[in-house]
Amino acid sequence: MVEVESHPNGSDIASLPPLIQLQFVSTTVLQQALDLVENILTSDDQLTAQSKFLPGSTIGKHLRHARDHFILLIECVSGPAPHIFSYDTRSRNTPMENNLSEAREALKQAISRVEEVVPTANLDLPLTLNAVTPFMQTFETTFGRELWFAGLHAVHHWSMVRVIAGELDIKLDDDFGFAPSTLIYKGSEALLGKAKI
Template identity: 65%
Template sequence: MSSPTASPHSAAVSHLDVASKDEPVALGRLLEVSTAILRQAVDLVDNSLTSDEQLTTHSNYIPGSTIGKHLRHARDHFALLLDVISEPAPHVLNYDKRSRNTPMETSRTAARETLNDCIARLQEVVPQARMGQPITLHAVTPYPQVMGTTFGRELWFAGLHAIHHWSMVRVIAGELGIQMEESFGFAPSTLVHMESKAKI
């Protein structure tokens, strides 16, 4: 007697069942990475910078850039995503709706408080969300675009986006002679790769 063959529908249901069981783990990992990335910025403010003026010093290599602007811009992406997902559906996200010239760009105290507030919100909101929660993203590329995405994808992007800006912060810090923690500005995947090579 031949064994029954699973139908495509039952296979899809089985896949969704596995995905739903894995979702808390996947969200937990995204939360862990996002938190670690933002804590790098808190550590920078607390242990590397020595004056508020260092937040506002313009880079000679990246025109218009300051450490404060990069910290604010990267934090904004997390904050905007958390604002959107905390509201009832439909969830509409636009990263271009962000604030400028905020206190965290010019004050280490304000930067620390704002970054820590963002970390606290991540800890509160992410566990209540779903990876696949639909979001409509409005973007300018420079042409207006509207596309579908998910909460999980955008949380991953917010972390990757922050790492990109941390690498520019590292350049400006180098110009100012600021000593930084070695891992600042490296993506988590790069750190894992570097660690694995060091063990060989």
Template identity: 70%
Template sequence: MSSPSPALATSPEQNGFSDDATARARLLEVSTAILRQAVNLVEDSLTTDQQLTAQSNYIPGSTIGKHLRHARDHFALLAEAISTPAPHVLNYDKRARNTPMESQRKAAADALNEAIAQLHEVVPTANLAEPITLHAVTPYPQVMETTFARELWFAGLHAIHHWSMVRVIAGELGIKLEDTFGFAPSTIVHMESKAALGKPKI
């Protein structure tokens, strides 16, 4: 029997955790924190629905609403894929566009909170090494094997990438965001450790 591909290795020891439960808890914690950044943005920083649909001058075609929906959908599609009977198939290109969360603050908050609830339902009992077949267009159709842990980790990094673009658009609109919005949790921890040592938070 051949050994597993290094790219798909997801044992607790390789992830730096002593057991699967700890690994799942940490992945869930990070994913939740990233999605809650978006919930806080919608509920506390935005003041009108129009701010969700305002077009960026720096990132053509981009709006805050589109970035929120796009990133949130990756978490939701992954949760749906792992909830179905094996073999699990995941296709991020099946996202629905022009949904209410792109233009309505309440709908955005509801959709983001729904994604968080989905993760809290499936992650605690999921097998991190559960095989998933990923379909993608790059622009050519691709089919590749991955795992649940790898895709949940990717969804978080992917969301942070889009939150950084949301920060750019918010700046164009004069919207004040939390200092930590758009930063990965690991970066926030690093910044806080530097601050504790009396060093600048940059």
């Protein structure tokens, strides 16, 4: 049994419906990125600095890539049936990749869309996911499963942001880029590490 402590607003997250718990994780992960661009990064150059260790990677590209997964999923679910989507239809080289102000607005928009759509969605809403692997594959999935994936996928990209930030001598919060299960295992007091297993 996993027990989750109270949300800062006083609600007991563990007692909330699973979809709202996933919304909490999603918005918390997106908020980490928003905090990064609002409070830690100080110049557009930090978004576009090329990593020496992750060729072709920049902080801006990782933020955009992960945010796009949330937006593609939310747009699919908020549209009419049949709910068919692909994570491979992302836009690249967008303004949020190289401009802090644009990144801030894009991340705020993603958080707003998650908060707007998730509470009225169905956890088990059937979705069809088309993926290039490089061979075209089609998978039947659900909204809940994909919202879970989007959150953990973002954490994976935040870990790469952590590597690039380290190259730039930028200090990040201790929980940035760590999966909730890792934070729980370490006994972290971070928001995503407050479950007791």
